Amino acid sequence: xxxxxxxxxxxxxxxxxxxxxxxxxxxxxxxxxxxxxxxxxxxxxxxxxxxxxxxxxxxxxxxxxxxxxxxxxxxxxxxxxxxxxxxxxxxxxxxxxxxxxxxxxxxxxxxxxxxxxxxxxxxxxxxxxxxxxxxxxxxxxxxxxxxxxxxxxxxxxxxxxxxxxxxxxxxxxxxxxxxxxxxxxxxxxxxxxxxxxxxxxxxxxxxxxxxxxxxxxxxxxxxxxxxxxxxxxxxxxxxxxxxxxxxxxxxxxxxxxxxxxxxxxxxxxxxxxxxxxxxxxxxxxxxxxxxxxxxxxxxxxxxxxxxxxxxxxxxxxxxxxxxxxxxxxxxxxxxxxxxxxxxxxxxxxxxxxxxxxxxxxxxxxxxxxxxxxxxxxxxxxxxxxxxxxxxxxxxxxxxxxxxxxxxxxxxxxxxxxxxxxxxxxxxxxxxxxxxxxxxxxxxxxxxxxxxxxxxxxxxxxxxxxxxxxxxxxxxxxxxxxxxxxxxxxxxxxxxxxxxxxxxxxxxxxxxxxxxxxxxxxxxxxxxxxxxxxxxxxxxxxxxxxxxxxxxxxxxxxxxxxx
Amino acid sequence: xxxxxxxxxxxxxxxxxxxxxxxxxxxxxxxxxxxxxxxxxxxxxxxxxxxxxxxxxxxxxxxxxxxxxxxxxxxxxxxxxxxxxxxxxxxxxxxxxxxxxxxxxxxxxxxxxxxxxxxxxxxxxxxxxxxxxxxxxxxxxxxxxxxxxxxxxxxxxx
Numbered sequence: 001x002x003x004x005x006x007x008x009x010x011x012x013x014x015x016x017x018x019x020x021x022x023x024x025x026x027x028x029x030x031x032x033x034x035x036x037x038x039x040x041x042x043x044x045x046x047x048x049x050x051x052x053x054x055x056x057x058x059x060x061x062x063x064x065x066x067x068x069x070x071x072x073x074x075x076x077x078x079x080x081x082x083x084x085x086x087x088x089x090x091x092x093x094x095x096x097x098x099x100x101x102x103x104x105x106x107x108x109x110x111x112x113x114x115x116x117x118x119x120x121x122x123x124x125x126x127x128x129x130x131x132x133x134x135x136x137x138x139x140x141x142x143x144x145x146x147x148x149x150x151x152x153x154x155x156x157x158x159x160x161x162x163x164x165x166x167x168x169x170x171x172x173x174x175x176x177x178x179x180x181x182x183x184x185x186x187x188x189x190x191x192x193x194x195x196x197x198x199x200x201x202x203x204x205x206x207x208x209x210x211x212x213x214x215x216x217x218x219x220x221x222x223x224x225x226x227x228x229x230x231x232x233x234x235x236x237x238x239x240x241x242x243x244x245x246x247x248x249x250x251x252x253x254x255x256x257x258x259x260x261x262x263x264x265x266x267x268x269x270x271x272x273x274x275x276x277x278x279x280x281x282x283x284x285x286x287x288x289x290x291x292x293x294x295x296x297x298x299x300x301x302x303x304x305x306x307x308x309x310x311x312x313x314x315x316x317x318x319x320x321x322x323x324x325x326x327x328x329x330x331x332x333x334x335x336x337x338x339x340x341x342x343x344x345x346x347x348x349x350x351x352x353x354x355x356x357x358x359x360x361x362x363x364x365x366x367x368x369x370x371x372x373x374x375x376x377x378x379x380x381x382x383x384x385x386x387x388x389x390x391x392x393x394x395x396x397x398x399x400x401x402x403x404x405x406x407x408x409x410x411x412x413x414x415x416x417x418x419x420x421x422x423x424x425x426x427x428x429x430x431x432x433x434x435x436x437x438x439x440x441x442x443x444x445x446x447x448x449x450x451x452x453x454x455x456x457x458x459x460x461x462x463x464x465x466x467x468x469x470x471x472x473x474x475x476x477x478x479x480x481x482x483x484x485x486x487x488x489x490x491x492x493x494x495x496x497x498x499x500x501x502x503x504x505x506x507x508x509x510x511x512x513x514x515x516x517x518x519x520x521x522x523x524x525x526x527x528x529x530x531x532x533x534x535x536x537x538x539x540x541x542x543x544x545x546x547x548x549x550x551x552x553x554x555x556x557x558x559x560x561x562x
Numbered sequence: 563x564x565x566x567x568x569x570x571x572x573x574x575x576x577x578x579x580x581x582x583x584x585x586x587x588x589x590x591x592x593x594x595x596x597x598x599x600x601x602x603x604x605x606x607x608x609x610x611x612x613x614x615x616x617x618x619x620x621x622x623x624x625x626x627x628x629x630x631x632x633x634x635x636x637x638x639x640x641x642x643x644x645x646x647x648x649x650x651x652x653x654x655x656x657x658x659x660x661x662x663x664x665x666x667x668x669x670x671x672x673x674x675x676x677x678x679x680x681x682x683x684x685x686x687x688x689x690x691x692x693x694x695x696x697x698x699x700x701x702x703x704x705x706x707x708x709x710x711x712x713x714x715x716x717x718x719x720x
Contacts, residue, residue, distance in 0.1 A: 236629055238631040238632075239630075239631055239714060243631060243632065250637075251631065252628070252631070256625070458715070459715060462714050462715045463715075465712075471628075473628045474628050476629070476714075496690070
């Protein structure tokens with residue numbers, strides 16, 4: 001005979017078996033944390049800044065595993081955000097297991113994900129934002145550091161329009177950008193016509209006249225304080241992404257320009273100056289040390305989530321994570337043009353603990369409805385945890401590399417070290433939406449070509465220097481290029497050209513011959529005229545054929561040296 | 563960044579040097595195998611431009627991207643701090659690219675009538691390298707500034 005207790009146990013077990021941990025998770029997360037807990041905050045001062053960044057067009061809740069490897073070189077070695085796992089938990093005195101440990105680290109991720117459920121979802125974010133605005137209607141400013149319009153099937157299909165619509169509905173106050181630019185000059189201009197709030201990018205200039213393309217500053221008044229928000233787009237957009245999409249726009253860190261805009265804001269009477277940035281955390285930390293007068297930098301790009309505000313040269317640095325997983329709340333007491341006191345909370349957006357906002361939930365439903373049959377198409381199932389984020393290969397990248405090697409008959413595969421892409425838990429079905437969440441870009445051609453061994457090393461060295469150059473101003477903020485079919489060793493602290501060694505072809509175990517040609521398949525080339533099928537087709541076909549995906553731990557990359 | 567608002571004197575010869583270097587490097591693809599000038603050649607070129615005086619740091623502000631968006635046309639702005647009076651002015655500024663086949667990029671000549679010693683132009687950079695600027699003052703003193711510019715393959719931004 002079944003008791004009532006048995007029935008609940010069974011129901012929970014069934015939910016897990018069906019690959020929908022949601023019902024079980026809802027119970028677990030709600031026992032430990034409620035919506036009120038997430039909103040709990042003792043208000044301070046006149047201004048409440050709310051910040052999100054790098055949501056990568058994720059409208060609905062997802063899983064996102066934080067990195068287990070996120071190395072810092074040079075001066076930032078061992079400093080946040082370059083600590084992970086148990087070190088992170090110790091550093092910030094976070095007990096484990098706990099909802100915070102689940103949100104902020106990769107420790108026991110798959111197990112905790114089953115307990116605590118999905119994160120993010122724009123309708124959940126809306127609930128939090130609206131609740132805080134209701135509490136502080138005249139004090140709240142809601143800012144987005146960009147990478148908002150790209151990263152999902154619906155954003156690609158609508159060429160960013162779904163996210164413009166959604167962020168308008170969120171009553172966003174200002175944004176800056178990076179991946180937004182990959183829709184190309186014309187499309188960005190069309191979308192700006194639809195955007196109901198300032199798009200700030202003071203470091204973008206036209207190549208012909210060297211004049212600003214976008215506004216650099218917007219002013220707001222909150223709680224009687226005049227706030228100058230300076231926008232800084234990703235400085236290396238035309239280097240890290242296709243230049244041909246935006247041929248007449250020039251970027252760069254342009255530290256002097258930032259300094260000028262900060263001075264201009266002060267001269268205009270701003271008592272609080274905020275840099276809404278897509279520089280990446282280490283770049284912003286360096287910038288804060290060199291440019292005076294910035295009260296707060298709302299960082300983005302590198303997807304770091306820090307539970308505290310870090311201080312550098314009198315500037316508060318905020319790192320709000322990615323994928324809608326966190327909402328930052330920073331309350332500021334501004335006195336005589338200075339921040340006299342602040343209170344900060346990085347609020348994890350536990351999807352199952354938050355009641356979705358009905359207005360935004362309806363909008364998301366409307367956006368997704370025409371695509372529902374595509375989004376929900378099941379391709380196969382994974383036995384392994386699939387994720388991307390981390391300095392070296394993630395399991396989802398290994399899956400993509402396997403697909404490239406098998407479907408494109410290549411010896412070696414290269415896959416970009418993007419930091420975006422939702423995770424999938426062991427036992428979950430893999431849908432077409434999941435594949436697009438890892439591949440939705442406007443230059444998706446899966447090329448097949450030949451590289452010499454020498455050139456392969458050049459590619460690896462080049463990307464390694466973008467990631468591990470000891471001067472943050474030379475970093476592009478992605479992770480290491482993912483490699484399939486080949487193993488290598490890397491010394492992050494070595495000099496450019498000397499980091500990569502012991503490259504070997506996996507199928508033979510032989511060292512890579514610098515003079516020999518190898519058949520290489522890859523995707524996301526920044527060069528115009530790259531040929532090949534779109535990467536999502538390659539990966540989908542591979543998963544459909546395999547049906548069950550199992551990715552062993554990647555042991556092909558050895559980190560060596562200091 | 564500034565444009566040629568102070569009209570420095572760029573000779574036809576220097577423009578030819580600039581385009582000549584570009585022509586040599588053209589069509590070689592991502593990784594030209596052209597030999598770069600060695601350090602000694604760069605130092606010799608500097609000596610030729612400004613003489614034997616020892617160089618000091620300071621006064622020169624070089625405005626260059628840390629990473630070039632396009633190695634074929636890299637913007638460079640240069641400004642030298644000087645009163646630009648008859649008794650104290652910048653006579654000339656010379657720009658060198660250490661990693662180019664021909665390291666001499668441009669020589670700019672100023673007079674007090676320029677008002678400020680400030681200019682900008684574009685240059686081709688073959689690969690990641692140091693860009694060196696030297697400024698010769700009217701009293702014969704020489705200042706020197708170096709900035710590294712990366713020319714990358716790119717393509718993996720987060």
